[in-house]
Amino acid sequence: QQQVKQSPQSLIVQKGGISIINCAYENTAFDYFPWYQQFPGKGPALLIAIRPDVSEKKEGRFTISFNKSAKQFSLHIMDSQPGDSATYFCAASMKGQGAQKLVFGQGTRLTINP
Amino acid sequence: KAGVTQTPRYLIKTRGQQVTLSCSPISGHRSVSWYQQTPGQGLQFLFEYFSETQRNKGNFPGRFSGRQFSNSRSEMNVSTLELGDSALYLCASSLSSGKGELFFGEGSRLTVL
Numbered sequence: 102q103q104q105v106k107q108s109p110q111s112l113i114v115q116k117g118g119i120s121i122i123n124c125a126y127e128n129t130a131f132d133y134f135p136w137y138q139q140f141p142g143k144g145p146a147l148l149i150a151i152r153p154d155v156s157e158k159k160e161g162r163f164t165i166s167f168n169k170s171a172k173q174f175s176l177h178i179m180d181s182q183p184g185d186s187a188t189y190f191c192a193a194s195m196k197g198q199g200a201q202k203l204v205f206g207q208g209t210r211l212t213i214n215p
Numbered sequence: 216k217a218g219v220t221q222t223p224r225y226l227i228k229t230r231g232q233q234v235t236l237s238c239s240p241i242s243g244h245r246s247v248s249w250y251q252q253t254p255g256q257g258l259q260f261l262f263e264y265f266s267e268t269q270r271n272k273g274n275f276p277g278r279f280s281g282r283q284f285s286n287s288r289s290e291m292n293v294s295t296l297e298l299g300d301s302a303l304y305l306c307a308s309s310l311s312s313g314k315g316e317l318f319f320g321e322g323s324r325l326t327v328l
Contacts, residue, residue: 133314144219144305144319145258190258199313201248202271205258 103128105193107206115214120178122209124191127172131193133200136165136176139188139208148176148189181213217242219308219320227326233294236323240287240308246270247289248317249281252303261304264289265312293325301327 107124114120124134135150151158151165151174158165164177178185188210192203220239228234240247248271249261260273264283281291287308293300303324307317 142321144307144321146319147316150316192258199263199271200315201246201263201307201309201312201317202260202273203250203258203317204260207257 103204105131105191105204105206107191107209109209110207111210111212113212113214114181116181116183118181118213120181120185120211120213121175122189122191122211123173123175124206125171125173126193128193128195129172130195130197131204132196133194134165134167134174135192135200135203136163137190137192137205139190145190178211181211183213183215186211186213219306219318221304221306221320221323223323224321225324225326227328228296229328230296230298232296233292234296234325235290235292236304236306236325238289238291238306238308238320240289240306241318244308244310244318245287246309246312246315247283247287248307248309249289249291250305250307250319251275252305252322253301258305261291263312270312296327298327301325 136148137145139145162179167174188208191206222237246265248263263271267283278294283289303322305322307319309315
């Protein structure tokens with residue numbers, strides 16, 4: 102119940118294409134859903150985050166779509182660039198436990214081919 | 216503004232030893248969280264400290280402990296090391312506890328032989 106399931110494990114997209122990564126959760130007590138980007142040798146960095154009262158949030162080329170009834174959320178990267186090649190993690194935190202205690206998905210290794 | 220600084224970046228220990236990892240948060244940040252990252256288990260929450268008090272704890276054995284000092288710097292300690300403790304240990308800081316963006320350091324890579 103505390104898990105966040107992420108798919109796919111790896112993804113290859115052509116430059117200029119759309120990258121889509123999906124996550125699903127069971128626990129309805131989750132109320133904060135961030136996405137992190139991690140480059141090799143670096144720590145994760147926050148990309149974009151959403152709360153369940155919003156169905157979509159867009160920041161530049163990055164969009165989170167949130168489906169509360171299906172308990173799913175996804176990251177869309179528009180016009181994907183080689184510099185977007187990294188590992189992406191979805192995460193969730195529970196109401197009352199704070200945004201610091203995150204449950205992470207297993208990660209998606211994204212490769213953008215030039 | 217300097218980011219989150221973790222030391223040491225790499226270390227090798229043998230089974231049964233203990234290790235202490237250090238984290239200096241971003242200036243002004245009072246919350247420090249620790250995560251373990253492994254290929255098999257992914258990123259797992261260890262604990263969070265705010266104002267020198269442990270606010271939250273993950274599902275790790277008591278061999279894993281931490282503390283925070285009055286200047287917000289934090290240390291975590293792992294005693295009686297096991298092979299399975301080999302991992303990247305990440306520290307993250309945030310302005311306050313409860314909400315807000317986590318800023319991660321580059322991690323301390325521990326290898327247990």
